[in-house]
Amino acid sequence: MRLGIHRGPGFSDRWIEWCEAQGVAWKPVDCYRSDIVAQLADCDGLMWHWHQTNPKDVLFARQLTAALEAGGKAVFPDVATSWHFDDKVAQKYLFEAIGAPSPPTQVFYDLASALRWIGEAEFPQVFKLRRGAGSVNVQLVRTRGEARRLAQQAFGRGFAVVNRLAEIRDNARKARRTGDLQPLLKAARSAARLVRPNTFERQDGRERGYLYLQAFAPDNDHDTRVVVVGDRAWALRRRVRPNDFRASGSGDALYDPDGIDRRMLRIALDVRAKLGAQCLSFDFVRGADGAPLIVEISYGFPIGAFLDNCPGHWDGALTFHADQENRPQHFMAADLVARIRAQRA
Ligand SMILES: Nc1ncnc2c1ncn2[C@@H]1O[C@H](COP(=O)(O)OP(=O)(O)O)[C@@H](O)[C@H]1O
Ligand SMILES: [Mg+2]
CATH class of the missing domain: 3.30.1490.20 (ATP-grasp fold, A domain)
Structure with missing residues (x-):
């Protein structure tokens, strides 16, 4: 059992931290080298946090992922998790097709x-x-x-x-x-x-x-970001900019778990499961009737202060666990390793 990890900005340091703590073997790989498939010959899976504003990543990350999956490797993010990433047109069709609000x-x-x-x-x-x-x-x-x-x-x-x-x-x-x-x-x-x-x-x-x-969904003074990894959810609210309707990027967050609409948690957990995605971050607003509406999903999200300030996470039954030790990135690695082990057994 061994993972190939492409080190770079974002999630990879936490994945490595988890592997080291759990005694899971891993080796550094370089996805930008032409021989990436050969580099992974002695690995069961690849983890690569590729980014939507890196033109190299956008050029081939999805295609490399699909190719590796065809060859039987486990990948994070896999195709189900990443095909719609940074593509709101794709997401429009996706939400309609699966009946997501x-x-x-x-x-x-x-x-x-x-x-x-x-x-x-x-x-x-x-x-x-x-x-x-x-x-x-x-x-x-x-x-x-x-x-x-x-x-x-x-x-x-x-x-x-x-x-x-x-x-x-x-x-x-x-x-x-x-x-x-x-x-x-x-x-x-x-x-x-x-x-x-x-x-x-x-x-x-x-x-x-x-x-x-x-x-346009009027009168939202914040949006709600829910990050789901497997059947665990982290959530925070982001206030909109003054005299504006947009929250994303405002940098003004509220971390109080009691302020989170549990319907949003349920929808996020269910949509993640329906898509068979490993990890999804959701941006929710409320419609005129107060009902939760998804405006965006992404597999990638900023690491650090933001989500790390959440005092814990909810499980699939919406029970809250106060736990800041285990971060979403640790569960990404844990879930991939569990999947590989299950496939082998
Ligand atoms: N249809 C909408 N009605 C009301 N507010 C919206 C709507 N769509 C987006 N927003 C607001 O704008 C912000 C940015 O929109 P989003 O689709 O998430 O784009 P980005 O990729 O820039 O985060 C959201 O965080 C939300 O506050
Ligand atoms: Mg957004």
Whole structure:
């Protein structure tokens, strides 16, 4: 029994920590080398925290995963966990197909159909690009005219894969609000990238050829993030930015377990199980009637302060366990090893 682990930013240090503590053999592998399949010859599985803004990862991580699974290896994240990652268009179809509660969402692939729908739709709507995090590619569309302009752009010159102007504005506001230096530095870096785009922007080009609009769920002063690994759930609430509807990236979190809507925990646990995914992070808002609605799922999420401040997690029966020793990343490794052992037996 041995795991191959690609070391890098994100989850991998915790996976290694778990392997060392449990006496599970592991070796470092390099997914960027052409011989990755050969490197894994003496391993039962691969763990790689690949990232949606690393152009190399986006280029081949999903395909490598599918190939390794075809060859009988266990992978984290596996295909069921990752095929819809950082793709809100994929998630629209997924939520509809499995009947997961989500705001009604439209996607159009030509201008005429988009304009026809916009002509009759109710506003506001929420415009999103399929990719993006921290709310940078999410905006409120208040009027038909605004929606038409976005449609023209979607089927014309398209959108930068990262909205740097929005990022600068957001971080400048955050700096003013909190007095912190960190957001100012981020704003400066975004400004530099306006002049000199990074590899991600250069390689991944522009988002175009589709228009995504989602019904707006009004009056949410926070969203709820639920992270599920197997049948365990961690949760926190994130307050929206002042005079804004968007929570993701606000950096303003509430960790009180009693403040978490248990319906959201149930839905997240059930959707994870239905998809057969190893791990999913959910962003929930409430509809006008107060019912939970999923706006996004992701297998990857920031490590560190955020989720680590949760005082514990819920199990599949929604019993809370106060436990800060075992982090979600430890369970990712534990579940993969358990799966390999079960397959062997
Ligand atoms: N349909 C919606 N109605 C109301 N608020 C929404 C809606 N969709 C997203 N939001 C808010 O915007 C934030 C960002 O949206 P999300 O789809 O999670 O994109 P990102 O990938 O940037 O996190 C969410 O955290 C939520 O607060
Ligand atoms: Mg989100």
